Amino acid sequence: MRKFLFMSMVIFAVLIYGETLVIKGSNTVYPIAQLWIEQFQKMYPNVTATLEGAGSSTGISALMNGTCDIANSSRFLKAGEIEQMHKNNKYFVPLVIAYDGIAVIVNPTLGIDSISIETLYKIYTGQITEWNQVDPKLPKRPIAAYSRNTASGTFEVWLEKVLKGEKLSPRIQMLESSQAEIESVSKNQYAIAYTGMGYVTNQVKALKVNGIEPTVENVLKGKYPLSRPLFVFFDLSRFNNMWPEDNAIADYIRFILSPEGQKLVEKAGYIPAYGTEK
Amino acid sequence: MKKIGEILFKSIVFTAAILVAAALFGIVFFLFSESLRAIKEVKWGLFTSEWFPVWETPEFGIRTMLLNSIILTLWTSFIVFVIGIVVALYLHSYANKKEKELILGVFEYVSGIPSVVLGFFGIVIVAPLLLKAGAWTGQNFFNASFMLSVLTLPFMISLSYQSLEKVPKEISQAAFSIGAKQFSVMVVELKYAMPGIVNAVMSVFNRIFGETMIVLMVAGGSNLLVKSFFDPIRPLTATLGSELGEVEVRSLHYSALFFIGFLLLVISLIITILTNYVVRWRERWIRG
Numbered sequence: 001m002r003k004f005l006f007m008s009m010v011i012f013a014v015l016i017y018g019e020t021l022v023i024k025g026s027n028t029v030y031p032i033a034q035l036w037i038e039q040f041q042k043m044y045p046n047v048t049a050t051l052e053g054a055g056s057s058t059g060i061s062a063l064m065n066g067t068c069d070i071a072n073s074s075r076f077l078k079a080g081e082i083e084q085m086h087k088n089n090k091y092f093v094p095l096v097i098a099y100d101g102i103a104v105i106v107n108p109t110l111g112i113d114s115i116s117i118e119t120l121y122k123i124y125t126g127q128i129t130e131w132n133q134v135d136p137k138l139p140k141r142p143i144a145a146y147s148r149n150t151a152s153g154t155f156e157v158w159l160e161k162v163l164k165g166e167k168l169s170p171r172i173q174m175l176e177s178s179q180a181e182i183e184s185v186s187k188n189q190y191a192i193a194y195t196g197m198g199y200v201t202n203q204v205k206a207l208k209v210n211g212i213e214p215t216v217e218n219v220l221k222g223k224y225p226l227s228r229p230l231f232v233f234f235d236l237s238r239f240n241n242m243w244p245e246d247n248a249i250a251d252y253i254r255f256i257l258s259p260e261g262q263k264l265v266e267k268a269g270y271i272p273a274y275g276t277e278k
Numbered sequence: 279m280k281k282i283g284e285i286l287f288k289s290i291v292f293t294a295a296i297l298v299a300a301a302l303f304g305i306v307f308f309l310f311s312e313s314l315r316a317i318k319e320v321k322w323g324l325f326t327s328e329w330f331p332v333w334e335t336p337e338f339g340i341r342t343m344l345l346n347s348i349i350l351t352l353w354t355s356f357i358v359f360v361i362g363i364v365v366a367l368y369l370h371s372y373a374n375k376k377e378k379e380l381i382l383g384v385f386e387y388v389s390g391i392p393s394v395v396l397g398f399f400g401i402v403i404v405a406p407l408l409l410k411a412g413a414w415t416g417q418n419f420f421n422a423s424f425m426l427s428v429l430t431l432p433f434m435i436s437l438s439y440q441s442l443e444k445v446p447k448e449i450s451q452a453a454f455s456i457g458a459k460q461f462s463v464m465v466v467e468l469k470y471a472m473p474g475i476v477n478a479v480m481s482v483f484n485r486i487f488g489e490t491m492i493v494l495m496v497a498g499g500s501n502l503l504v505k506s507f508f509d510p511i512r513p514l515t516a517t518l519g520s521e522l523g524e525v526e527v528r529s530l531h532y533s534a535l536f537f538i539g540f541l542l543l544v545i546s547l548i549i550t551i552l553t554n555y556v557v558r559w560r561e562r563w564i565r566g
Contacts, residue, residue, distance in 0.1 A: 027524055055526045142414040149499070150332045151524030165334055170342070173415060173510045174499035176520060180401070187406050188416055 019248040021049040025059020025072030028100060028153025029230050033072055035264040036256055043255065047248045063092060063235055069249055071233040074100065074153045091236040097256055099271040101197040101219040101227040102157055103206040105182070107189045111138060114208040117225060120162045123192065126169025131190060139190075146181050146193035149174045154196055157228050178269075194226075198269025216271050230270065232256065306543065313537035319530060324537060329501055331521065331531045338534040340514065342503050344541070347513040349504055350497070351487045354423045354430075358486075359479050361427070362434030367464055369435075370442040382439070385432035393429055397495030400425040405496070413508035415498060420507040422497035426489060430482045437481075441474030442467060473557045480553035484546050490515040514538050 023033055030053035037049040059071035060081055076094065077085070085092055104115060112135060122128040123145055131138035147168065148155045159165065175181050178199040185191045186203035197214055200206050206214050210225055218224040234249055236242075244250040255261050262272035316324060316338060326339030369378055404424060405416025413420070445467045453463045468475075498510020499520075518538050525532045 053524075055524070058526055144415040149520045151521050156332075159332070167328075167330055167333065170500055170502045171510075172500055173417065174512065174520065176494060176499075180495075183401065184405075184416065188409055190414065 018046045018048055021047055021070065021248045021252055022068040023049065023051045023070040023072065024054060024062045024068040025052075025070075026056040026074040026153060026230070027053045027151070028056075028074040028156070029053075029072035029097075029232070032098060032230075032265050032268040032270060035268055036252075036261060039260070039264065040252060040255055044248070044251055047251070049248075049252075060092075060233065063233055064088065064090070066235075069234065070252065073231045073233060074156060074228070076229075076231065077233075089237060091241060092233040093236050095232045095234075095253065095257070096229045096273045097232050098230045098262075098265045098273050099219050099227050100153065100157060100230055101214060101216070101224060101271050102154060102194050103197045103200045103214040104192065104194050104209055104226070105185050105200060105204040105206050106192050107185055108203075108205045109189055110205070112207065113205075114211055116210050117162060120209075121164065121166070124158075124163055124168060124172060125166050126171055129171065141190045144184075144188050144191040145169075145172050146175050146184055146191060147172045148178070148181070148194075149176055154178075154194065157226065158194060161226055161228075196269050197271065198266070219271050227271075229273070306540075309536055309540040309543060313533055313540045315528075316530060316533035316537045320534065324534070327501075327503070329517070331525075331534065336531065338530070338537075340517075340534075340538060340541075342501050343512055343514045343517055343538075346504055346511040347487060347515070350419065350422060350426075350493070350511065350513055351483060354426045354486050355479060355483045357423070358427050358430050358434050358482050362431060362438050362478070362482075363468070363475065365431075365435045366438035366442055367468070369439050370467070371460070371464055382436065385435055388428070389432035389436075391429075393489060393491040394495075396425045396429055397492045400492065400496035408508070415508070415510050417496045417498040418508045418510045419497070419504050422493050422511070422513075423507075425492045425496055426486050429489065429492065430485055433485070434478055434482050437478035438471070438475050441471035441478070444474070445470045473561050477553060477557050480549060484549055487549075488515060488542060488546060490519040494519050514542060518542075 021037075023037065030051070033051050033053075037051055040049060041047070053072075056071075056073040056075055059068065059073055060077065062068040063071040064081070064084060071092075077092065104120065106112060110131075115134070119128070119134055123134070123143055124147070128134060128143070130140055130142055132140040134143075147158065175184065175193070178195045181193040181195050182199060182201055182204055185193050197206075197216075197219070200214075208214070212218050212224050214224055214226070219227045232253075234253065257274060259274075259276050262274050262276045265272040266276060320338050324338055325341050325344075326337065327342040328337040328339040329343065330337045365381075369381060373381065400421050401417065404421050408418065408421060409416045449470055450463050450467055453466045458466070493513045494516045497513060497516060499512045499516065500510040501512050502509055504511050518535055521531070522535050525535060
């Protein structure tokens with residue numbers, strides 16, 4: 001009974017004094033945000049943070065109608081969203097918090113080191129189905145091309161940068177996870193797939209794309225063609241367009257941009273946008 | 279006092295029954311109402327072969343996936359049916375007591391394996407073997423069919439075996455006494471046990487048709503109409519399992535996925551009702 005009373009008092013106290021932080025949005029940013037709020041809750045126990053991954057558009061529209069404090073997004077605002085934002089006299093601050101770099105992987109035994117976006121486009125739209133069409137030196141074997149399922153954020157990049165909005169060939173095999181891709185490519189000599197750069201292991205070979213190696217440096221220099229920035233948005237108009245100093249949102253932003261927060265980006269398999277050294 | 283207890287018991291049982299019926303009705307209604315938007319907006323486009331849910335101009339055609347589901351289920355059920363009957367007949371007519379105990383015991387353990395474990399087995403063990411055998415991809419129709427057979431065979435065998443055991447001894451003895459050979463006796467027994475076996479096949483059919491985890495992991499995941507055993511495919515349940523978790527709630531895509539769920543439920547209900555009708559009221563059709 002005493003325990004119960006104590007618990008209810010704690011809950012009551014949190015309700016009165018505690019702040020809440022509602023975070024919504026992209027599924028791509030979700031694994032990073034999950035690590036962030038885990039750590040953030042330890043640092044600020046009086047803040048109750050909730051996280052929901054339901055897609056970038058959902059997060060931004062929730063920020064628009066005030067049902068969340070922070071919107072995670074794997075893309076920048078669309079023209080219509082900017083227009084609506086101005087109409088409502090709001091100002092969403094875009095913070096680049098990480099980069100999502102995509103590596104193209106093949107089996108280590110396949111005699112190929114580099115591939116062009118053009119060839120990838122042809123493979124994934126079904127214009128090329130055998131390896132000797134990619135390079136006459138390669139064997140005449142069908143290409144087993146894997147893709148992440150359409151729910152994945154990595155797929156979104158692929159759709160935009162490689163497929164250029166074109167339809168995927170029905171031959172392409174959809175896999176549920178990056179691990180399944182690594183597993184499949186490491187077993188099948190004639191397979192190709194793409195995955196977040198953080199997931200690449202030495203069981204597979206990451207190809208150069210348009211001659212550029214998929215390294216963290218090349219993504220940060222903007223040379224590697226298959227990458228995109230990931231964003232966090234918050235609404236400045238709630239604070240009379242002054243940068244917030246002493247509330248949960250300010251604490252959260254300071255934390256995610258700090259070296260400690262950026263280290264968690266690395267842990268989630270993405271490329272940190274800022275330094276991770278103290 | 280006794281009467282009050284009886285009334286109380288009756289009312290509890292009655293409420294439970296009503297609740298179950300209401301839940302079933304509720305599920306059907308919920309699935310239908312959520313899929314209404316897709317039915318209204320996509321109309322017959324739902325039955326084209328193009329499934330491109332997240333593209334600029336999305337398309338929600340489920341025909342290829344539906345056909346793949348049906349082909350995979352029919353083929354696997356057929357294999358399970360044949361193997362199941364052969365094994366059950368062996369157990370019934372030839373096996374001695376020790377063999378029976380051993381085989382039935384093994385199947386009892388196998389039937390407890392979760393489908394996700396079977397899927398994992400398919401990826402790690404069966405897929406590389408298929409690649410060695412010359413398939414261009416390890417996750418394909420054959421792999422899915424094989425793992426689904428492993429999943430449902432124990433069930434099929436034990437049900438068929440039980441139906442065969444229930445055949446009255448008089449029937450086989452009568453057949454022997456008029457000079458029938460062992461084979462003809464087995465045919466007679468099979469005919470007598472057929473309603474039970476048909477029931478088992480239909481349950482297996484429903485189980486395979488609705489199985490999600492195995493096909494998600496080993497069927498291959500490509501929207502290609504199956505033409506050979508080594509083609510990768512993506513049955514309806516795999517799409518539902520893969521995409522429902524991440525879809526924006528109440529969007530057209532969400533609604534189209536619920537339409538798939540609704541369709542799966544309707545097909546499985548039709549099969550169940552048909553089986554009950556045939557097995558209960560039309561036994562003669564089967565027994566001949």
